[in-house]
Amino acid sequence: MTEERMIEYYKIKTVVVGCNYVGKTSLIRRYVTHKFTGEYQATIGMDITVKEVDLNFGLITHHVTISLHDLAGQYRFESLHKNFLKGADAAIIVVAQDDPDSLYGKKDVHSEKVISIKDWVDRIDEANKPKFVPKILVVNKSDLETNLLKDDEIKDVCEKNKILGAYRTSAKTGENVNKVFQVVAGIPLVRENIEVPPENQA
Numbered sequence: 476m477t478e479e480r481m482i483e484y485y486k487i488k489t490v491v492v493g494c495n496y497v498g499k500t501s502l503i504r505r506y507v508t509h510k511f512t513g514e515y516q517a518t519i520g521m522d523i524t525v526k527e528v529d530l531n532f533g534l535i536t537h538h539v540t541i542s543l544h545d546l547a548g549q550y551r552f553e554s555l556h557k558n559f560l561k562g563a564d565a566a567i568i569v570v571a572q573d574d575p576d577s578l579y580g581k582k583d584v585h586s587e588k589v590i591s592i593k594d595w596v597d598r599i600d601e602a603n604k605p606k607f608v609p610k611i612l613v614v615n616k617s618d619l620e621t622n623l624l625k626d627d628e629i630k631d632v633c634e635k636n637k638i639l640g641a642y643r644t645s646a647k648t649g650e651n652v653n654k655v656f657q658v659v660a661g662i663p664l665v666r667e668n669i670e671v672p673p674e675n676q677a
Contacts, residue, residue, distance in 0.1 A: 481534065481535050481536070482535075482536045482537075482538055483535065483536075483537050483538070484537075484538045484539075484540075485537060485538070485539045485540070485663040485664070486539075486540045486542070487539060487540070487541050487542070487564040487565060487659070487660065487662060487663050488542045488544065488562055488563050488564050488565075489541055489542065489543050489544065489563065489564065489565045489566065489567060489659050490544045490546060490559065490560055490563045490565075490566045490567070490599065491503060491543055491544065491545050491546065491566075491567045491569065492546050492560075492566065492567070492568055492569070492595050492598075492599070493568055493569035493570060493577065493595070494570070494574075494576075494577045494581040494590055495581075496571065496574070496577075497569045497570055497571040497574065497577050497615055497616075498569060498571060498615040498616060498646045499545055499546075499569045500522070500545055501615075501646035501647075502567075502569065502613065502615060502644065502646045502652060502655075503522075503524055503543050503545055504646070505646045505647075505649055505652050506526065506652050506653065506655075506656050507524055507526050507543075509649070511646055511647050511649075521544055521545060521546050521547065521559050522544075522545040523542060523543065523544055523545070524542075524543045524545065525540060525541070525542050525543070526540075526541045526543065526656070527539070527540050527541070528541065528656075528657070528660050530657070530660060530661060530664070537661075537663075537664060539660040539661075539663065541656065541659065541660055544559055544563075546559055546560075556598055556602070557598070557601070557602045558602075560598060560599050560602035560603065561602045561603060562603070563599060563602070563603055563608050564608070564609075564662060564663065565608065565609050565610070565611070565659050565662045566595075566599050566608050566609070566610045566611070567610075567611050567613055567655065567659065568592060568595050568596070568610055568611070568612050568613065568638070569613045569615055570592070570612070570613070570614055570615065570624070571614070571615050571616045572614050572615070572616050572617060572619065572621070572622045572623060572624045572643065573616055573619050573621040573622070573623055574623070575623045575624060578591075578592055578614075578624060578628070578629075578632060579591060579592070580594075592612070592632055592636055592638075593635075593636055596610065596636045596637075596638070609639045609662050610636075610637075610638045610639055611638070611639055611640050611641070611642070611655060611658060611659065612629065612632070612633055612638045612640070612641040612642075613641070613642055613644050613655055614629060614641060614642070614643045614644065615643075615644050615645065615646060616645060616646075616647075617643040617644060617645040617648075617650055617651075618645040618647045618648050618650070629641050640658065642654060642655050
């Protein structure tokens with residue numbers, strides 16, 4: 476006897492943010508095309524990539540369309556960030572394990588402005604208030620021998636900035652890349668059960 480599955484459809488806008496050279500675009504490319512290139516090409520403004528996935532829970536299949544918004548990290552695009560961040564259902568904040576400044580505050584390549592994880596969290600929250608946007612921290616480049624970010628540091632930053640979870644990934648090898656985006660795809664299913672911090676409530 477063939478099992479019949481109920482299908483529920485969801486759409487989710489996910490913003491992918493972080494400083495330059497942390498591998499945001501490479502992570503998206505690895506997830507969508509299963510390919511990696513070592514050539515660096517800076518994102519100008521924003522790129523949008525759409526991926527459809529099915530999440531199966533027994534008899535129930537949840538069909539999720541993820542719209543991935545890859546934002547340029549340069550400060551010169553700050554005026555565009557609010558419009559791009561608005562309407563986000565989830566956010567992925569990317570740092571690199573060989574670059575502590577990408578976690579604690581990195582000087583922009585085109586200005587003296589320092590952009591930290593807190594800055595990205597504040598921008599996401601400001602653009603979407605009073606709605607709370609769940610956030611995942613991705614520590615990319617786990618394939619490198621150089622690891623300058625300890626687990627305790629990462630956990631501490633997540634706790635202070637109310638970040639839902641953190642994963643070490645490698646766009647080059649694919650480590651944990653699918654897992655991160657599967658978590659993001661599942662966020663619409665649990666959104667109503669996520670506790671909203673008081674400061675994000677209307």
